[in-house]
Amino acid sequence: NCSQTRCCNCRQTFAAFYSCCCFQTCLYFLRLLQFSVAVCFCPSASVALTHFPPCRSLQCQKLGDAVCPLLVFVNPKSGGLKGRELLHSFRKLLNPHQVFDITNGGPLAGLHAFREVPRFRVLVCGGDGTVGWVLGVLETVRHKLVCREPPIGIVPLGTGNDLARILRWGPGYGGDDPHHILASVDEADEVQMDRWTILMTAIIKNVRHPELQMNNYFGLGIDAELSLDFHLAREGEPDKFTSRFHNKGVYVKVGLQKISRSRSLHKELQLQVDKQPVPLPNIEGLIFINIPSWGSGADLWGSEADGRFSRPRIDDGLLEVVGVTGVVHMGQVQSGLRCGIRIAQGSYIRLIVSKELPVQVDGEPWLQAPGHIIISALCSHRPTGRQTQDEGSTSC
Structure with missing residues (x-):
C-alpha cells in the first residue's frame, strides 16, 4: 500500500x-x-x-x-x-x-x-x-x-x-x-573555486578546437608533451595502467627520454596578461595554474612572499603564470627543491602561438595548431573540502 x-x-x-x-x-x-x-x-x-x-x-x-x-x-x-x-x-x-x-x-x-x-x-x-x-x-x-x-x-x-x-x-x-x-x-565544508574558459582559434582553415573549461591548470610545451606521451602509451596498452604507482613510473620513464631535448618556447609564443604584453624568459614550458597543486601535489608557484604578486587563492579570480626550463626543473619542483619561474598574475590571458605545440588542460593533452588562445574567467563553483581531525575548517 x-x-x-x-x-x-x-x-x-x-x-x-x-x-x-x-x-x-x-x-x-x-x-x-x-x-x-x-x-x-x-x-x-x-x-x-x-x-x-x-x-x-x-x-x-x-x-x-x-x-x-x-x-x-x-x-x-x-x-x-x-x-x-x-x-x-x-x-x-x-x-x-x-x-x-x-x-x-x-x-x-x-x-x-x-x-x-x-x-x-x-x-x-x-x-x-x-x-x-x-x-x-x-x-x-x-x-x-x-x-x-x-x-x-x-x-x-x-x-x-x-x-x-x-x-x-x-x-x-x-x-x-x-x-x-x-x-x-x-x-565536508563548502568552498568557492574559480573556473576558466579557454577559447582556441587556429590560423589554418578548417582546424578548430572547441571552447574548453579549466579547473586546475593549462600547460604548453614540455609538461604537455610528457602528458601527451603518457596518454598515447596508455591508449596503446590500457590494461597495464591499472595503478597510480605504475602510472607515475611511466611518467618518470617518459621524462628521462626528454632530458636531452630542448625547446625555445619563448620564441614560439607571445603572451599578454590583462591586455599588457609580458616578455617570456628562456623556458621550455609555460603553465597557467588555478590551484596550488600541480603534477601530483607539487607547489609550482611556491610559498615564498613576493612583493610583485599577491598570495594565490583558488577563489581570487586570478591565474598564476609560471615557467619551467625543462624536465630537470620539473623534477626539482616535484621533489620540493625548487619552484617554477614566476612570470605574471592576471584574469585575462591572450596567447599567440606561431608553431604547432603540445598543450594540456587538466591533464588532457593534444597537439595545438598555430593560432590564438584566450583564457578568461568562467564562473565560481562550490566544491566541498573534506574536514580532518586536526582542522575544523577546510577553506583554502
Whole structure:
C-alpha cells in the first residue's frame, strides 16, 4: 500500500518518496545520513526499479527540508579495480538509480534524473579529468536544474588528483569504507573555486578546437608533451595502467627520454596578461595554474612572499603564470627543491602561438595548431573540502 508511511515489504519508515514517471509507481527511499537515500523496494515496484531506463527521470514529489540526496558518478576505469568496486558498493548502499557509471553515457543522465530535486550533492569518484567532465556538463545544463550549484565532493581515483589534494580529499583512494566516505561528504565544508574558459582559434582553415573549461591548470610545451606521451602509451596498452604507482613510473620513464631535448618556447609564443604584453624568459614550458597543486601535489608557484604578486587563492579570480626550463626543473619542483619561474598574475590571458605545440588542460593533452588562445574567467563553483581531525575548517 503506497499510501502508508512504512514499506509493506520491510516495514521501514521513510522521509521522502519519488514518483516514477515511466511506470507511475511510488518508489520509497530510506534516508541515510541525512543526505543520501538507500534502496527499499515495495513488492509492486521492484520489477520497475530493476528495469528503470537510465534516460528517464525521477520526479521529486515530496522531500523534507533536511533531506539532501547524493548523486554519485563513478568512473570504473579509474584506480584499477577500485573504481569498479566503489560502483558496486555505492549501488548496494544507495539506490542504484542515484549511482551512475559515468563511462556509460556521461554525467547527463544523472543530472537529468535530479533536475527537479531542490537540494542535492554530487560525489565524483575518479581522477581530475572525471571531475572536470562533470563540472563541464553541469555548467551546460545548469539553467535546467532546480538546484543550480550542487556542492561536489571527490573520491580521488586518478594519478595526480591535484584538485582532490587541495580540497583535502587526499592524494588517492586508499580503500576507505564507503560508509566513511558518505560520512565525510556529510561533514565536508563548502568552498568557492574559480573556473576558466579557454577559447582556441587556429590560423589554418578548417582546424578548430572547441571552447574548453579549466579547473586546475593549462600547460604548453614540455609538461604537455610528457602528458601527451603518457596518454598515447596508455591508449596503446590500457590494461597495464591499472595503478597510480605504475602510472607515475611511466611518467618518470617518459621524462628521462626528454632530458636531452630542448625547446625555445619563448620564441614560439607571445603572451599578454590583462591586455599588457609580458616578455617570456628562456623556458621550455609555460603553465597557467588555478590551484596550488600541480603534477601530483607539487607547489609550482611556491610559498615564498613576493612583493610583485599577491598570495594565490583558488577563489581570487586570478591565474598564476609560471615557467619551467625543462624536465630537470620539473623534477626539482616535484621533489620540493625548487619552484617554477614566476612570470605574471592576471584574469585575462591572450596567447599567440606561431608553431604547432603540445598543450594540456587538466591533464588532457593534444597537439595545438598555430593560432590564438584566450583564457578568461568562467564562473565560481562550490566544491566541498573534506574536514580532518586536526582542522575544523577546510577553506583554502
